[in-house]
Amino acid sequence: xxxxxxxxxxxxxxxxxxxxxxxxxxxxxxxSEAVTSKTxxxxxxxxxxxxxxxxxxxxxxxxxxxxxxxEMTRLETFIDATFAFAISILVIAASRIPENIDExxxxxxxxxxxxxxxxxxxxFWRGHWLWSRRYGLEDGVSTLISWAMIVTMLxxxxxxxxxFGAMWYLLSDGRVGDRLGAATETQERTxxxxxxxxFIAVALEIMLLNFRSWxxxxxxxxxxxxxxxxxxxxxxxxxxVGIGIASLILSVTLxxxxxxxxxWVYFSMIFLVPLHSLYHxxxxxxxxxx
Numbered sequence: 594x595x596x597x598x599x600x601x602x603x604x605x606x607x608x609x610x611x612x613x614x615x616x617x618x619x620x621x622x623x624x625s626e627a628v629t630s631k632t633x634x635x636x637x638x639x640x641x642x643x644x645x646x647x648x649x650x651x652x653x654x655x656x657x658x659x660x661x662x663x664e665m666t667r668l669e670t671f672i673d674a675t676f677a678f679a680i681s682i683l684v685i686a687a688s689r690i691p692e693n694i695d696e697x698x699x700x701x702x703x704x705x706x707x708x709x710x711x712x713x714x715x716x717f718w719r720g721h722w723l724w725s726r727r728y729g730l731e732d733g734v735s736t737l738i739s740w741a742m743i744v745t746m747l748x749x750x751x752x753x754x755x756x757f758g759a760m761w762y763l764l765s766d767g768r769v770g771d772r773l774g775a776a777t778e779t780q781e782r783t784x785x786x787x788x789x790x791x792f793i794a795v796a797l798e799i800m801l802l803n804f805r806s807w808x809x810x811x812x813x814x815x816x817x818x819x820x821x822x823x824x825x826x827x828x829x830x831x832x833x834v835g836i837g838i839a840s841l842i843l844s845v846t847l848x849x850x851x852x853x854x855x856x857w858v859y860f861s862m863i864f865l866v867p868l869h870s871l872y873h874x875x876x877x878x879x880x881x882x883x
Contacts, residue, residue: 638809638811638812639812641730641732641809641812641813642812642813642814645661645813645814649661649814655723655726655727656822657818657819657822658727658818658819658822659816659819660726660727660729661727661728661729661813662725662726662727662728662729662730663726663729664729666725666729666731668725668731668735668736668739669721669722669725671743672718672721672725672739672742672743673718675743675746675747676714676717676718676746678747679714679746679747679750680711680714682747682750682751683707683710683711683750683754684707701769702768702769702770702771703758703769703770703771704769705757705761705765705769705770706754706757706758706760706761706769706770706771707754709757709760709761710750710753710754710757713753713757714746714750714753717746717795717796717799720799720830721739721742721799721802723826724799724802724803724806724826727806727819727822727823728806728809728813730802730805730806730809730813732805732809734805735802735805738798738801738802738805739798739802741794741798742795742798742799745791745794745795745798746795748791749788749791749792749794749795752784752787752788752791753788753791755771755773755774755784755788756773756784756785756788756856757770758770758771758773759771759772759773759856760856763853778849781849781852782844782845782849782852785840785843785844785852785855785856786841786844786845788840788856789837789838789840789841789844789855790837790841792833792836792837792840792859793833793834793837793838793841796830796833796834796837797830797834799830800826800827800830800831800834803823803826803827803830804827806823807820807823807824807827810823818877821873821876821877825869825873825876828869829866829869829870829873832862832865832866832869833862836858836859836861836862836865839858840855840856840858840859841855843855843858
């Protein structure tokens with residue numbers, strides 16, 4: 594028994610330096626990775642800061658925000674092309690070219706859905722345009738989010754057209770718009786759920802772009818006014834994200850007779866967005882009076 598204990602003690606003494614060396618190597622690798630990551634972050638911040646003019650106050654302003662992205666980037670050009678293509682898809686999806694009076698009059702049934710769909714696309718387009726003008730970012734994270742937005746928009750356009758067509762059909766008692774065309778309860782729920790997922794995704798992507806700008810507030814040299822406006826954009830875009838999540842939940846939980854509420858819930862933004870803007874204006878006025 595004593596010999597076994599002695600052997601274990603001897604092995605422990607022999608392997609202790611090796612275990613210590615392995616531990617020190619592991620700690621060194623962790624510290625090296627942390628230093629490398631911090632160095633890369635600093636380099637990225639320096640690159641962003643170096644792209645800005647020395648005198649930011651000389652830049653043009655929009656509502657007091659100094660516009661760092663006045664020059665159109667290739668990424669923004671591609672985003673604009675995507676929105677233009679999405680509108681083209683709406684036109685193509687509406688109907689073929691009318692060949693007689695009856696087809697011409699029938700084509701006008703799709704006009705309300707077409708206009709409201711473009712209005713929604715315009716809100717999202719302006720969100721990205723405003724972010725691009727304010728910050729002028731084209732780093733890896735911002736590019737990845739923008740590409741995700743491009744993919745989402747091209748998928749989202751189809752349920753967008755279907756939902757607005759059904760909305761106008763219901764409001765006009767069948768005079769304009771189109772039936773949803775769902776053959777089963779599952780299909781109807783699926784259409785509302787897909788619309789909600791697309792709505793959430795696009796709004797979330799714009800919110801993340803603004804959050805990325807907030808993360809880079811130091812190299813972007815955002816002043817107090819600009820930081821407050823950046824926070825406003827983040828919280829403002831969280832409203833459609835939250836409404837989309839509510840619609841998604843309603844689309845899978847409501848009785849099928851009340852499934853339309855999964856669509857009507859989006860109109861709550863008519864009240865929520867102005868309330869958010871009012872709260873922000875009071876914050877701005879309070880900051881100005883200090």
